Amino acid sequence: GKLGISIKEDLARLALSSEAPIRLGERCTVFMEKDVTAFMQQGRDVRDITAGLAYAVVHNYLNRVVRGRAIGERIYFQGGTAYNKAVAAAFATVLGKEIIVPPHNGVIGAIGAALLAREKEQREHYRSRFRGFDLSLVKFKIRQFICKGCSNNCDIQECTIDGERTYWGDKCSDRYHKKAKSEQKPVLDDLFAQYNQWLVEDLAGPDGLGVKIGMPRTMTFYDRFPFWRTYFSQLGAEVVLSDVTNKSIAAQGRELCISEPCFPIVAGHGHYLDLVDKNVDFVFLPQIINSETETPEKESWVCPWGQTLPLMIRNGLRDELQVQKLLMPVVHFRDGIGFVKKEMLSVAKRLGVSKKTNDRAVEMAFQAQAHFQRLLLNTGEKALADLAASGRQAVVIVGRPYNIFDPGINLSVPEKLRSNYGVDVLPMDFLPLNGIDVxxxxxxxxxxxxxxxxxxxxxxGRMKNLHLVYFTNFKCGPDSYIKHFVRDAVGAPYLTLQFDDHGNDAGIMTRCEAYLESKGLLHGFGVRRPAIDFVSR
Ligand code: SF4
Structure with missing residues (x-):
């Protein structure tokens, strides 16, 4: 690596011989590469840099994970990082306590899971499907291929064991349906599919202007498209959408994006290019600054990446003709309908439409959005009633609409929770949240x-039959802050899923399954799982 040392042989040895560790702060070490490079260029001793890294791991863990909670007297340090003696020593120094690194520290979690499985097997009297440690006795075959079923081109892994095939890596769950892991079936309809269907209802509007407006199917599309489609259809323009986020859109986004934002913003660049390929006359990229709020004494900002995505796209363009085709109004929804009318007038003028038509279009757009919101709430109310009547528990997905409803971002996890595990899943946008004081x-x-x-x-947190899963992105600045308050607000353990550019769902689904199991959701909440006679092979 950059330090020119062997991680296994030298890292801990060098760090332990340092007399003046460098202060590297407490950021995750993944992001420290630049700092380390700078210290190396200054000619700092590699022993002090490696020791600084060991302390950085410790401070990061204590300040961002432990976060002030009490630490006991007997401290076990487990996991792969515990192989690094320098980190163990740094923990001991910072805490002033003995640190015990147990044997087999790298696989201690797996050992714990195996012990729990054995306990459960004995308690519930079923025979384990564990195939033993000797893999040479298990007949299995791994095959990798690219699915040509749609433009996602997912990298699929097919594993065949004793003739039984399982698949990993698909973003949808249509083509390679995994074997259902639970016999239960959801009682609610697929509200995510309904939402996406309602968003684009009546998309084909009148095109009296003879103008095609391209709109990226991301960001504000997912929470406000009824507004935008109504506005443009009232103007007489046709709206053309980019495709659902897919591999090619993500790849194009990476090419055009000049900074290192979260995945939705990277993908947003790709959506723009997809619209260019569709030969639209204009591309609509509104700069939305804030949103309506029921608590006007508090701000209601949109994230700065979201606000400035249009500017980033424009600044990345070399072709002046493409720049001319951008429609980029600045919109403050918080300031009310009169303000929005004024702000949208710049768009209407570019299209040669009168102020009167613009104002009417904005009014109609607000009405369409309100209608859409009512539809969600009415459907949500019925869903909650159906859950209560059936005695079922459900998972509520919280997060931003472009994460919750874009299957290209969230790897179709909501659909997979339904089809693989028979779990009921509710998007937070269907819940009556107005008036809840945070x-x-x-x-x-x-x-x-x-x-x-x-x-x-x-x-x-108030409902006994709901559990929370938080969809977010690896580099989401606001969510990295917000999630700490969510923990207190929900008052119970919840699952966070971070989506980035990786198309493989295996790790995500494993976490989901563990969460559902821990909440008792896999086999009917509160109902003890009946003994199952698994036949070992
Ligand atoms: S809120 Fe988070 S995910 Fe959304 S644009 Fe901002 S940083 Fe990205």
Whole structure:
């Protein structure tokens, strides 16, 4: 690596011989490469740099994971990092306590899982399907291929064991349906599919202007498309959407994007290019600054990446003709309909439409959006009633609409929870969140979606039959802050799933399964799992 040392042989030895460790702060070491390079260029001793890294791991863990909670007297340090003696020594120095690294520390979690499985097997009297440690006795075959079923081109892994095939890596769950892992079936309809269907209803509007407006199927599309489609159809323009996020859109986005934002913003660049390929006359990229709020004394900002995505795209373009085709109004929804009319007038003028038509179109757009919102709430109300009547538990997915409803971002996890595990899944946008006061958990939640996510967490915390799963992105700045308050607001353990550019769902689904199991959701909540006679092979 950059330090020119062997991680296994030298890292801990060099760090332990340092007399003046460098202070590298407490960021995750993954992001410290630049700092390390800078210290190396200054000619700093590699022993002090490696020792600084060991301390950085410790400070990061204590300040970002432990976060002030009590630490006991007997401290076990387990996991792969515990192989690094320098990190163990740094923990001991910082805490002033003895640190015990147990034997087999790298696989201690697996040992724990195996012990739990054995206990369960003995308690519930079923025979284990464990095939033993000697893999040479198990007949299995791994095959990798690219699915040509749609433009996602997912990398699929097919594993065949004793003639039984399982698949991993598909973003949808249509083509390679995994064997259902539970016999239960959801009682609710697929609300995610319904949402996406309602968003694009009546898309083909009148095109009296003879103009095609391209709109990226991401970001504001997912929460406000009824507004935009109504606005343009009232103007007489046809709206053309980019495809659902797929591998090619993500790849194009990476090419055009000049910074290192979260995955939805990278993908947003690709959606723009997809529209260019569709030969639209204009591409509509609104710069939405804030949102309507029921608590006007508090701000309701859209994330800065979301606000400035249009500017980033424009700054990455070399072709002036393409720049001319951008429609980029600045929109403050928080400031009300009169303000929005003024802001949208710039778009209407570019299309040669009168102020009167623009104002009427904005009014109709607000009405369409309100109608859409009512539809969601009415459907959500019925879903909650159906759950209560059936005695079923459900998972509520919280997060931003472009994460919750874009199957290209979230690897179709909501659909997989339904089809693989028979679990009922509710998007937070269907819940009656208005009026829920979050100030008990955060006095000044100024992020628009931060507030909604916290309201959803409080709602879930109040209901005995709901559990929370938080969809977010690896590099999401606001969510890295908001999630700490969500923990208090929901008052129960919840699952966070971070989506980035990786198309493989195996790790995500394993986490989901563990979460569902821990909540008793795999086999009917509160109902003890009946003994199953697994036949060992
Ligand atoms: S809120 Fe998070 S995921 Fe959304 S644009 Fe901002 S950083 Fe990205």
């Amino acid at each position: 100030s008990g958990f955060h006095e000044n939640m100024f992020w628009n979606y931060g507030k909604k996510i916290m309201q959803a967490a409080i709602f879930v």
